[in-house]
Amino acid sequence: MTMDRITIAHGAGGEDSWFIVKKLIVDRIPRSLRRALSGIGLEELDDGASIAVDGKHIVFTTDSFTVNPLFFPGGNIGSLAASGTINDLVVMAAKPIAFMDSIVVEEGFSVDQLREIINSYTSILVKYNIALIGGDFKVMPKGSLDKIVITSVGIGLSRKPIVDNKLSSGDKIVITGPIAEHGSVILAAQLGMLDEVKELKSDSKPLIHILPVIEKYIDYIDAARDPTRGGLAATLNEWIHGSNYTIVVDRSLIPIRDEVRFFLDSLGIDPLQVASEGVAVFAIKNDVAEEFTEELKKVGEVHASIIGEVTEPSDSILRGKVVLKTEVGGKMILRASSLNLPRIC
């Protein structure tokens, strides 16, 4: 495979992203420097990283937000950055404590729009009692950046951070709510179709309200993730890749709003490949999966559902793969990264 130029797929969160991050970054770092102070690091490539200080786990996450358009039904790049950073901490079982933001903006950008974006970001922090402790602010000359990039850094504390490498046979796959909402509205906006599909709206929201449920079941959770870029398909494939098990999910059990399904069907796009920004997915021990799902409903995630399970592979070719049961009883292998949507987050 020749690889001369960066493609959109390299940034889409799927297998191509993993490939370039591994080849260009991870492989350059000696194993001993892929983590610090007995924490979670590059080896895990999880939602976040951590260090351990006197038995306390300090969890870190950073993401650059490039979403286009900047304002969309359900949010804007500022609310998306705050929610996305919070959610990366929440699915590590970390309570968000302090954030930093690094903003790069194009010369000539509207100060009013910038104010609105920053207000959306800071309002979420303030609402959830998260400090903003530092950051950076740069301006690039007109024409050298399409409007704005926001990099958000989250710092959280966790009693026991969740690392997504403990899947075992019998684990149930639980999802908090309907998928593909964020990706659908961004796609519609990029295609100029927002007027036609007014019922689409980003699900972008902080998931702090589910943190107590995560903490309560922390000893039973074997993986947790917010399925953003690459959607549910990318998350499940990352979890199972290289393992001896198979994840089997039942498409008919996956919550999805009809409006989202119809919109994506009309484009021939599988909702399982499309980003959510207010959803978490878990692998959790079978014996508590039902009550965990009920507890998620009690804190407001009324569509929380068990959608599948981790199993021994029924055939050796299914080892390390995700199997999707279709609505008509068929089975197919669900792969990651068939959709390369740029600037979705």
Add this chain to the structure above:
Amino acid sequence: MTMDRITIAHGAGGEDSWFIVKKLIVDRIPRSLRRALSGIGLEELDDGASIAVDGKHIVFTTDSFTVNPLFFPGGNIGSLAASGTINDLVVMAAKPIAFMDSIVVEEGFSVDQLREIINSYTSILVKYNIALIGGDFKVMPKGSLDKIVITSVGIGLSRKPIVDNKLSSGDKIVITGPIAEHGSVILAAQLGMLDEVKELKSDSKPLIHILPVIEKYIDYIDAARDPTRGGLAATLNEWIHGSNYTIVVDRSLIPIRDEVRFFLDSLGIDPLQVASEGVAVFAIKNDVAEEFTEELKKVGEVHASIIGEVTEPSDSILRGKVVLKTEVGGKMILRASSLNLPRIC
């Protein structure tokens, strides 16, 4: 003052930057959320922030690097990002422990160039035994970003982080080496003059070697900073702004290479406004300033010099101001931000 559109000055690190960061960001955050866990935060707007966990100070810094050109005499955007992040920790008296990087790159960017940039970044981390524990990688479609933005996040540990708000009368101002090297070569490159001024070279380098000296004199250091955007003038003005003292610096004592001086003179630019990327400046108690400077020389900073001092203002209009003694014995007020060079770091 009307302010409709973002200008280059808003990102140049001087008074306009401070104004927009204060108005749009700091003012939106309640005082209680400008720091976390008794650490250093937005109030200080220092090189970095911190949290305190069981008496240990964990120091954080983040910067987005947008330098143009990406490759320049003395380094590239990758080595600059690593050095800059390290130096922000060092001048907080923090030992760099772990980094994260968030890279946004334009579709079509050369994978070979990206590899070289990332290698430069990671090589510095590896050399200084700093872990890389996480990050993000995004691609923006062709035409929406001029090549690449790298956001680097540094995490360090400090026994006692330096906050730049303890200046007192009698403190000496000490600088580690010749100023304006980085800004000069970037300026020359942006003006297409690199062929004419081949002797210019960025001073971009990690300052980890001075950390033991900083730690030794930690109880005597009242401020420490790496004078990047806005140069020495911006740093000294930020330190003294709002204080009851005056900083008096003697231009003839400030180390600067002739080649840099001649180049900047030819453009009418004051070197005190021009960025360094491998220099630190300190305010330190008078009685140890000489030996501190000697120790800096011993660890390789052979041009380390005492260049001025903090004094009671000789006139009330000089309160909170920086006074520059000229080579011919005159005095002038040194202001920040007379040079707005974009994409210098």
